[in-house]
Amino acid sequence: MNKVRVRYAPSPTGLLHIGNARSALFNYIFARHFGGDFIVRIEDTDTSRNVAGGEASQLNYLRWLGLSWDESPDLGGAYGPYRQLERLDLYQKYAQELLDKGLAYKEYRENSDQYAIRFKVPEDTDYVFKDLVRGELKFNSKDVEDWILMKDNGIPTYNFAVVIDDHLMEITHVLRGEEHITNTPKQMMVYQAFGWDIPIFGHMTIIVNEQKKKLSKRDQNVIQFISEYESMGYLPEAMFNFIALLGWSPQTNQEILTQQEIIDQFDPSRLSKAPAMFDKEKLAFINSKYIKQLPIDVLSQKARVFLEKADINIQSDAWLNLLVGIFQDRMTHIGEIVSLYQSFFHQD
Ligand code: GLU
Numbered sequence: 001m002n003k004v005r006v007r008y009a010p011s012p013t014g015l016l017h018i019g020n021a022r023s024a025l026f027n028y029i030f031a032r033h034f035g036g037d038f039i040v041r042i043e044d045t046d047t048s049r050n051v052a053g054g055e056a057s058q059l060n061y062l063r064w065l066g067l068s069w070d071e072s073p074d075l076g077g078a079y080g081p082y083r084q085l086e087r088l089d090l091y092q093k094y095a096q097e098l099l100d101k102g103l104a105y106k107e108y109r110e111n112s113d114q115y116a117i118r119f120k121v122p123e124d125t126d127y128v129f130k131d132l133v134r135g136e137l138k139f140n141s142k143d144v145e146d147w148i149l150m151k152d153n154g155i156p157t158y159n160f161a162v163v164i165d166d167h168l169m170e171i172t173h174v175l176r177g178e179e180h181i182t183n184t185p186k187q188m189m190v191y192q193a194f195g196w197d198i199p200i201f202g203h204m205t206i207i208v209n210e211q212k213k214k215l216s217k218r219d220q221n222v223i224q225f226i227s228e229y230e231s232m233g234y235l236p237e238a239m240f241n242f243i244a245l246l247g248w249s250p251q252t253n254q255e256i257l258t259q260q261e262i263i264d265q266f267d268p269s270r271l272s273k274a275p276a277m278f279d280k281e282k283l284a285f286i287n288s289k290y291i292k293q294l295p296i297d298v299l300s301q302k303a304r305v306f307l308e309k310a311d312i313n314i315q316s317d318a319w320l321n322l323l324v325g326i327f328q329d330r331m332t333h334i335g336e337i338v339s340l341y342q343s344f345f346h347q348d
Contacts, residue, residue, distance in 0.1 A: 004036025006173050008062075008069075009162070011043045012054030016061035016226045017217065018243065018278070019177060019207055025243050026204065026271075027175050028067045033266040036172070040072035041165060042083040045155050055083075061226040066240050066259055071169075079169040084161050091156040094164050094194070095149050103193045109152050117150040119160075119189065127185035132175070132202030133271045139185040147186060159183055163190040166199060175202045202268065204247050208275045215278055222278055233306060233334025234283075238290040242283045247276040255282075256289050284332035291331050300324045303337045310338045 008024040010016075024040075031038035040059065044050050059074060071077025081087055095117045098104035106115040125141040149160040156164070162183075166174060181203050191198045207215045209222050217224060223232075229239055240259055249272070250257065250265045257265070291299065300320045307314055314320050327340045 002170070002172055004031060004034040004173060005039065005169065005171050006031050006036060006175060007039040007041050007166070007169065007171055009041045009043045009165075009176075010055075010058050011046060011049060012051060012058060013046075013049045014051050014054055014057075016058045018224045018226065018246075019215065020058075021061070021065060021226050021239075022204065022207070022243050022246050022276075023176055024062055024067060025065070025240065026248070028069070029244065029263055029266050030173065030175060030268065031070075032263045037070040038068075039077070039079070039169060039171070040069045040082065041169070042073055043158065043161070045084045045158065045161055047085075047155070057227075061230070064230060065226065065236050065243075084156070084165065087161075087165070088154060088156075090168070091150065091161055091164055092154065095156070095160070098149065098193055101193070104149055105146075107148075112152075114152040116148050116152045118146045119149050119186075119193075121146050121189065127188045129184060129188065129198070129201055131181075132173070132200060132268050133204060134273060137181065137184075139182075141185070141189070144186060144189075149190075159186045160190060163187045163196075167191070167194070167196050171199050173200045173202065175204065178203045178206050202271065205272060205275045207246055207278050209278055210280070212275070212277070214275075222280065229333075231335075233302065233331075233336070234287050235290045235294075235334075238283075238287040241290075242286050245282075246278070247272045256286065288329075288332045291334065292329060294328075296321050296325055296328070299328060299334070302334050306335045306338050307341065312338065312341060 006027040008027045010020055028038050030036070042055050055073065059072070069075065071079060071082065073082040095104065098119070099106065099117065104117050104119050107118050108115045121141050121144050123141065126138060127141065128136060128138045131137050147159065148157050150156050184201055188198055209215050209219055215222060215224065223229065226239065237259065241257055241262070244257070244262045245255070248270055251270070300317070303324050304314060304320060323341065324337065327337060330340060331337060
């Protein structure tokens, strides 16, 4: 078998969201389990949505979660560049190849010599693939209109760029969110047009809230950005553990697993077909378990930051250790030390 190569391909549109973190995490776990490479590629072609600092912040929070990668815009690597806007000449070259083969055509903008390039969708053709999570999926091309490969500003669309990159970067498995299932037949068309091998696809189910509704970024009832958990005093190891259980389960009913245990026990056939429920209580439970395992002086140093921010006078290290020791078993996140302290010492 070729060396496993997987990638996480975020658009730098803002903070790291729990759904993206999950995609990154499973690609990372997959790579580490199979002794493969994990690549971070930045998909920045939707320029109106890019946010300054978005890329750096995503990478920082992935690092905070305990992920590491083998190739990326910041590390470099043999398959770079790793930002799509730095690869425009490649997309242009491959689009030209499809034009030359008669598999794509130009569409001129009115009264202009600028043109977009559309893919000529084969007629009445079935696209079948065996999804790692869902098994066989089948689509017919009659439901797909000729779609744009390159916009008239020379920037590729996602469905085109993703194929060029996954091919050139020798990606073997594409693990991503369920919202990309309907993009897959379009991507298969491009692989076939070039006569390239098609990677194995795996689409992870949606994450739902406790009302079984798809988690939406606007949902005020669920905290969804990794940065928010960090600032509340959730531990990265606990977050990693919790996210790994969003759509996957080990063979045992063990719920507290280290990163290494998850990597060792990972089995793609245990990725769930049912939506993953974001269970806040479970997250609090897992985090409290990790807090209980921390040596007191380590926990004290973390708690100190929250207490100081709340202007609570820390009398001495011994006092802090004592205080933290009292509440260690009660905290679901470290920031809670403040309200626990206040309710304990300030009852009128
Ligand atoms: N940039 C895409 C996204 O953020 C990546 C999709 C893929 O993994 O193919 O959803």
